[in-house]
Amino acid sequence: MVNLFIYTSLYLSLFFEVFLLITYLEKRPHMKKESEDRVIENYPSVTVIVPCFNEEKTIGGTVQSILDLDYPKEKLNIIIVDDGSKDNTFAVAKTFENNNQIKVFHKENGGKYTALNFALEQTTTDLVGCLDADSFVDKMALKRMLQYFDNEEIMAVTPSIKVHNAKSIIQLVQRVEYVWAILIKKMFSYMDAIYVTPGPFSIFRTEVFKKLGLYKHAYNTEDLEMAVRMQNNHYKIANSHTSYVYTVTPKTLKALYKQRLRWTYGFLKNSVDYKHLFFSKKHGNLGLFILPVATISIFTALYFIGNFLYLIANSLVEKVIKIQTIGLNFNFSKFFHFDWFFVNTEPIAIISLILLVTTIILILLSKKMVDGKIRFSLDLVYFLCLYAFIAPLWLGKALYNVAFSVTTTWR
């Protein structure tokens, strides 16, 4: 029974990675064509909402990056909504007010989705998007998204998110994770299976909110719920992989844990709310493949890492017992004596190795997609060594919270 679970989940993981690779190979010429810059004749009007809460240090840079966008000024508006900050955020925002592109509002604290809805109600432009006050857009980001809106079926476009100024090891780990997500998001977009329109700079047709309604609380993952709601109504979401947004990521393990717990918990709870999408043929790749795999992968990751940790703990205990009984006894000749006989060649070990190699290949391909070349860097090592150990923290807690109805908070 346990073996059946192990082999099934290994098979599924491999299936998923092969699927990504095949999609990548299939769509590569497509991606190249999309990344060529083109001349735009007709610029739609755009509103960028900046919801902020206690972000006095970063908001200036965020707004400035929007002002610096390569986009006609008369077509670009900014609405800053201070969601009841306790620091100087509102005062900093006010300094931008004399720019006629920018409107600044202050409201009582009600959560990010209320700030977004507050601004959405005043939005009259063709397109609307949001930029979290801890993120910065690349100059070309918005312009490069326009080609996707040429297709009338596309109702929203997501960007490629990069980690801004990674310093701590936790941030370096996330940098690799975000790069890897860039490729995944692009492949998901080809599969019509994007299920998150991230807070940093996803751009929507304004009619989406008129037709499907405003943002909901959605367990503090309103950006996930909106995307799933759109998928539920067969609205198409594209990804503009050359539109870069830089976001400040959690510096410490604790902050990262809180953020990811919120994401995972939100994913699970929203999945329950939209459970009819699962295995629904009407929802194509998303319903039949991506959503189920994303859910199963939480359990798979927990099982494998739990098992791995158990084995490590076991061998440590053995080492300790050995030292206790016969003392420290380091045999040099035995240490350097390699005998292939003792290499684990069980099927699970070999398949896990193949999975690891495929994951590295996919990460390197993502790097190539982002940087134009494959470059090896230390952060990949951090990622491979650490991610498996920290991810179970929030995966496990999120499952626990869902099972025992504990709610998560933003900060």
Added chain:
Amino acid sequence: MDKKTLEWKKYLLVFVITSAIFFTAIFISNYFGQKKIEELRSIQNQISINILSSEIQTSLLEQFSCKDVSGTALSEELGSLGDKLVATESTRGITNLEVVELKRYYSLLQIKDFVLMNKVREKCGTKNVFIIYFYTQNCGECQKQGYVLTKLREDFPQLRVYSFDYNLDLSAIKTLISINKVKNTPPALLIDDNIYYGFKSIDDINEIIPQLDVWQKEMDKQKTASTTETAVK
């Protein structure tokens, strides 16, 4: 075309590729597993040839001098075979038929070696010391006892350790147990017709076998001799 038509062809392709990788991996794993078993078999064959040749030597002992009886190398081979068997046991499971068969054969080889070495000791008066060790699966003290015996075997090549799974279905082991009246409370050590139950540390065994001390002193002497020799050079 329907907007949400699944790309069935692609799914099929991915299915074929994934399955191919998956089954190749299982195939490779089986191949290596088989190789390992073959290696164990070939070591066993080697040992059984060695034992056979020693047996012939002993039966010829009347005509030959004791100098020609070799045997210390054999004990090392038995030891490394034992290590490999333990590793195979832990990856393939103790109920794997092939593993059980290998283990039975290994136990027989050990008994054969023991009987033979006993004869050599009687005839030639060699100073070999034998420890017969009984263990069972999932016995915590046995794990510790195993470490102690491995360490002693590494330190003293003249010491011969034979280890037996008390519950292994093998009549030769059952006989060994009934002759010496060994109770099923492992770990149990049989040293010179005395049975010792429970975990015995290195110090305990040193006390039981005074010969170990003698060997230790001899080795120390040799060591200092060789170091002074190199110093003189």
